[in-house]
Amino acid sequence: MLHLTNLTYHPTACHQPILKAINLELAPQKMGLVIGPSGSGKTTLLEILAGLAEQTAGSLYWREQELNSLYLQQLSGLVFQFPERHFCGGTILEELRLGHPELTRDRIDQALAEVGLEHLPLSTSPNSLSGGQQRRLAFAVQLIRQPHLLLLDEPTAGLDWSMRRQLVNLLAKLKTHWSLLVVSHDAAELVDIADQCWTLHQGELVSVEKEGLRSEE
Numbered sequence: 001m002l003h004l005t006n007l008t009y010h011p012t013a014c015h016q017p018i019l020k021a022i023n024l025e026l027a028p029q030k031m032g033l034v035i036g037p038s039g040s041g042k043t044t045l046l047e048i049l050a051g052l053a054e055q056t057a058g059s060l061y062w063r064e065q066e067l068n069s070l071y072l073q074q075l076s077g078l079v080f081q082f083p084e085r086h087f088c089g090g091t092i093l094e095e096l097r098l099g100h101p102e103l104t105r106d107r108i109d110q111a112l113a114e115v116g117l118e119h120l121p122l123s124t125s126p127n128s129l130s131g132g133q134q135r136r137l138a139f140a141v142q143l144i145r146q147p148h149l150l151l152l153d154e155p156t157a158g159l160d161w162s163m164r165r166q167l168v169n170l171l172a173k174l175k176t177h178w179s180l181l182v183v184s185h186d187a188a189e190l191v192d193i194a195d196q197c198w199t200l201h202q203g204e205l206v207s208v209e210k211e212g213l214r215s216e217e
Helices: 042-049 067-075 092-097 105-114 131-143 161-174 208-214
Strands: 002-009 019-026 032-036 057-062 076-079 151-152 177-184 196-201 206-207
Touching: 002 042, 002 076, 042 076, 042 151, 057 067, 067 076, 076 131, 092 131, 105 131, 131 151, 131 161, 131 196, 161 177, 161 196, 177 208
Parallel strands: 032 177, 032 196, 076 151, 151 177
Antiparallel strands: 002 019, 002 057, 196 206
16 A cells, blocks of 8 residues: 655745645555646656655655655665666666566566567667567566556556557556556546546645546546
């Protein structure tokens, strides 16, 4: 169980807090969906949960254990928006092994199977993959680390409708093994597979029913 209590982020350079007393609970093997416009604080929330930024106030817990940034980095795997732009490996194998030279072939095969890329040769260049395949590879890069919590920033951004549908199906599969927290400006395709939904506006998080999001489409 992920539990956020009065999480606030207010950098000294900002007049207003970016996140205002956020309270959130997400059960294991569930997908949470946070909907909000650009500038609402969605990416900042994910960066705090990934241990890349530290909250100004409030607490984060996983299964009753309070977490600091170091624990969060071990707990979470963050896939940024357009992650394929940051690929560094010349092959799929190199991309997966970056920072993990000790990885066994079994772990690599398992991660690729989770995202539906097990049929591709490991010598394939990431740059030669389709947009949807590149996004799947970015997921595999994080899954290799065996995180408890997978954080996804606008996972369908830049994909055509067919690739978006495939990606939604993949997320529905992944949540059977991991807890997922997804942020997006658009609820359209993701709301049907979400277990919990929130809106984030000007740093304020509000729990909403899925039906309410559907009625806004």
